[in-house]
Amino acid sequence: MVADVGYGALVITFLLCFYGIGAAIYGVKKKEQSWVESARHAMLLSLPLLTISALSIINLLVTDQFQVAYVASVTNRSMPTYLRVTALWGGQEGSLILWVWLLSAFASAVMLRDWKRDREFLPWVIIVCLVTLGFFLILIIFVENPFAKMWITETGERVTSIFQPGGSEPFIPVDGNGLNPLLRHPGMIYHPPMLYLGFVSFVIPFAFAIASLVTGRTDDRWIRITRRWTLWAWLFLAIGLILGARWAYDVLGWGGYWGWDAVEIAALMPWLAATPFLHSVMIQEKRGMFKHWNMFLIILTYDLMIFGTFLTRSGVLSSVHAFAQSAIGPLFFAFIVLTLGTSLWLLSRRWQDLKSETRITSLLSRESMFLINNWLFMGILVVSFWGVIFPLLTEALGIVGDTFPSLSHIFTGQKVTVGPIYYERATGPLLAGLLFLMGVAPLSAWRASTARTLGRAIWKPFAVSLVVLVIIIGGGIRHPGALLAFWLCAFVTVVTLYEFWRGMAARRRRSGENYGLALWRLAARNRRRYGGYIIHLGVVLMALGIIGIEIFQTETQGTIAIGKQMSLGEYSFTFDKLDEFDTRDGRNVARAEISVFKNGEFVETLAPRRDFYYESGQRMTIPGLRSTIEDDFYVLLVSWEPISAENATFKAFHNPLVNWLWFGAIIFILGTFVAAWPEREKQYMPIKTDQSIATAST
Amino acid sequence: MKLKLPLVIVFLLLLTLTGTSIASAQDPGPEPTPSEDEVNRIAKNLYCPVCENIPLDVCESAACAQWRDQIREKLVEGWTEEQIYDYFVVQYGERVLAEPPRRGLNWLIYIVPPIALLAGGVLLYRLLRKSTRSTPEENVASTGKVKPESTPQDDKYTSLLEEELKKRQ
Numbered sequence: 001m002v003a004d005v006g007y008g009a010l011v012i013t014f015l016l017c018f019y020g021i022g023a024a025i026y027g028v029k030k031k032e033q034s035w036v037e038s039a040r041h042a043m044l045l046s047l048p049l050l051t052i053s054a055l056s057i058i059n060l061l062v063t064d065q066f067q068v069a070y071v072a073s074v075t076n077r078s079m080p081t082y083l084r085v086t087a088l089w090g091g092q093e094g095s096l097i098l099w100v101w102l103l104s105a106f107a108s109a110v111m112l113r114d115w116k117r118d119r120e121f122l123p124w125v126i127i128v129c130l131v132t133l134g135f136f137l138i139l140i141i142f143v144e145n146p147f148a149k150m151w152i153t154e155t156g157e158r159v160t161s162i163f164q165p166g167g168s169e170p171f172i173p174v175d176g177n178g179l180n181p182l183l184r185h186p187g188m189i190y191h192p193p194m195l196y197l198g199f200v201s202f203v204i205p206f207a208f209a210i211a212s213l214v215t216g217r218t219d220d221r222w223i224r225i226t227r228r229w230t231l232w233a234w235l236f237l238a239i240g241l242i243l244g245a246r247w248a249y250d251v252l253g254w255g256g257y258w259g260w261d262a263v264e265i266a267a268l269m270p271w272l273a274a275t276p277f278l279h280s281v282m283i284q285e286k287r288g289m290f291k292h293w294n295m296f297l298i299i300l301t302y303d304l305m306i307f308g309t310f311l312t313r314s315g316v317l318s319s320v321h322a323f324a325q326s327a328i329g330p331l332f333f334a335f336i337v338l339t340l341g342t343s344l345w346l347l348s349r350r351w352q353d354l355k356s357e358t359r360i361t362s363l364l365s366r367e368s369m370f371l372i373n374n375w376l377f378m379g380i381l382v383v384s385f386w387g388v389i390f391p392l393l394t395e396a397l398g399i400v401g402d403t404f405p406s407l408s409h410i411f412t413g414q415k416v417t418v419g420p421i422y423y424e425r426a427t428g429p430l431l432a433g434l435l436f437l438m439g440v441a442p443l444s445a446w447r448a449s450t451a452r453t454l455g456r457a458i459w460k461p462f463a464v465s466l467v468v469l470v471i472i473i474g475g476g477i478r479h480p481g482a483l484l485a486f487w488l489c490a491f492v493t494v495v496t497l498y499e500f501w502r503g504m505a506a507r508r509r510r511s512g513e514n515y516g517l518a519l520w521r522l523a524a525r526n527r528r529r530y531g532g533y534i535i536h537l538g539v540v541l542m543a544l545g546i547i548g549i550e551i552f553q554t555e556t557q558g559t560i561a562i563g564k565q566m567s568l569g570e571y572s573f574t575f576d577k578l579d580e581f582d583t584r585d586g587r588n589v590a591r592a593e594i595s596v597f598k599n600g601e602f603v604e605t606l607a608p609r610r611d612f613y614y615e616s617g618q619r620m621t622i623p624g625l626r627s628t629i630e631d632d633f634y635v636l637l638v639s640w641e642p643i644s645a646e647n648a649t650f651k652a653f654h655n656p657l658v659n660w661l662w663f664g665a666i667i668f669i670l671g672t673f674v675a676a677w678p679e680r681e682k683q684y685m686p687i688k689t690d691q692s693i694a695t696a697s698t
Numbered sequence: 699m700k701l702k703l704p705l706v707i708v709f710l711l712l713l714t715l716t717g718t719s720i721a722s723a724q725d726p727g728p729e730p731t732p733s734e735d736e737v738n739r740i741a742k743n744l745y746c747p748v749c750e751n752i753p754l755d756v757c758e759s760a761a762c763a764q765w766r767d768q769i770r771e772k773l774v775e776g777w778t779e780e781q782i783y784d785y786f787v788v789q790y791g792e793r794v795l796a797e798p799p800r801r802g803l804n805w806l807i808y809i810v811p812p813i814a815l816l817a818g819g820v821l822l823y824r825l826l827r828k829s830t831r832s833t834p835e836e837n838v839a840s841t842g843k844v845k846p847e848s849t850p851q852d853d854k855y856t857s858l859l860e861e862e863l864k865k866r867q
Binding site for chain 2: 076251254255259261317318359361362363364368371372375378379382383387390391394397405408411412415416418419420421422428430555556557558559592618619621639649651
């Protein structure tokens, strides 16, 4: 019954999408606002309908309705209620429901804004949102239906279908499979919704961009409307990525947080397109340039977001052959081709209207720095995209070898692995380049910057950063890559703090405010600029953590008896004891206790453990972790002697500086809050007519 | 692991019994030779042939434990690192390598990104050159001169900043 209500709500929403698209188009054609209004109401109505649908699933999940295949696949009787609720995004079908619900919620929020100044955008924003929503509803209703139930036919066959097949009996399993234990970690409970929040919110700026292309209102209005929105989307995506990284570090048991896995990259790619977008829209706002490019970037972000969902949801990553087996892959593929093609076609139609109003006048100006930033980000994006796609290509191109045997030695159809080495080697220099730009760009001026003016601005921070470098060398670090990276971090930090200082001192001298108040007011008056700087500082701190793990991580593995010791660098630990026991929630836990010593002195007792989930047969390795601002000591229990428990194998990692990654992430998030917090809409002074502002603002 | 360990031990015993005579060189002493770190160093660069994108050194499946034991075996037999990689490629295909070997179609993975980056760089450079070369006169004409105030030379900067802040109030 509940399942039927939920399913019915989905179907009605789907029909509503058709109606809304039709009404909006008709309204535009006939110039009748009432039809557009009706389309707007259709968009608004989708939210309560999808809410009913989502609540229906949650109801099924918490009430043990195991006849529903999705419920049986992600819950069981022993799971606590909060986990059953979050099981909404524990599997494919449910997470698609979350996806459409979020889209509907965001689109509805946009519908409620004041459209007085942007009437012409409204129908097109509705159309883009409804087309996207409709596509995902097709996936849910026809391919991945979370409300489908299980039935036993007369021949004893078990089928999954929304309607009862003739002559069949309901099949109700005694218990469900339960949520994958790896997904029961808090990081995994918050990570998918955050990621989806980020993914889905990018639909909105894209919709405005398309509206601007279609209507021919190609000034930067669409950017001004969606600027904050884009920042929030970008933030949620970043939080999703960071939570995912933390989850990997805590649960996956390989001593790191980012493995350049295709699923991770799928989520990273929209972020890699959105970040240069956030930078380069500033050039358009200030100087009226690169309108084509900004359009292209937001289109790219949108389609990479769809592509990311496609990669993780179609099964194409495990094998391209899975792509053909389910309809979901081809559907996604068709949708990406369609949206990308249409968007680029619209862009080409408006090419003339989007000509730059001004030109770049200096190679060292802020706008050219932003362009170089865009270029480096695109470089990282190409590396990532190609690394993900290439194994799929080699596998898919096997068909050429099969068709033309003479070419089969080239097109073997063998899948290859593109591991972290490839990505690290290729992205390392690009990331270093980005750090360098973060140091130089804030000191360059809009429009006119010469080597001399830039040099004069930069020499002081540069000199201070060299002093820091000397101190680091004095500290005994000799690795050239690490020295370069640390120097870059120091340089960016000094420049950024110097920028704060300059602004603060200037205010203070003028107004006589004390330093704290001057800083506060300065940041409050120009939040995007100073929020951006705080984000930069967060990135530098995160870079410290990355450098620590990439360059200085060490590891060792060994089997030791109780009472014996193992060591790694300054650290050593003794194996004190090992207990094996069953828990009430169906786990077998093997928990070792070790005493950790640093330079021979006892510091902490850790308990690395291994959980074995009886029902799913899955294992989870939870590290024993000693975490300080200096380094992490991360110990895994790899294996042990059963029964006697006298010997055990441990793997220990020494991860210097890694905590700065998480700390930096918090600063990063705070900075984005500063930059994105809503304020009343205001008209900025156009820079073109008053150059003085150009030199003093971002 | 709990149940699989005895199996692995039996497997190892079988290997040592039925294997080549060199296998008997394995010392059953307390310190296994080669060390687990040496095995991991090689396992790190090999990917589990049946799982998805997991290197052998962290893979927890029983099959991977056996593959790690194979690496140990080979090291005991005096195989070099390269020989072990080759052996795994012959047995399980190129996907066990952390990176595609540089030959044939695989070259594409290494050359496409640099070419794309270079092409983007050239494009960007030409755009900037074209743009900057044709403007200085216009610029001077419209504003009198190209202002050098972008320097943080304090007082000018201060006044500009204050001006701007005032305008925004």
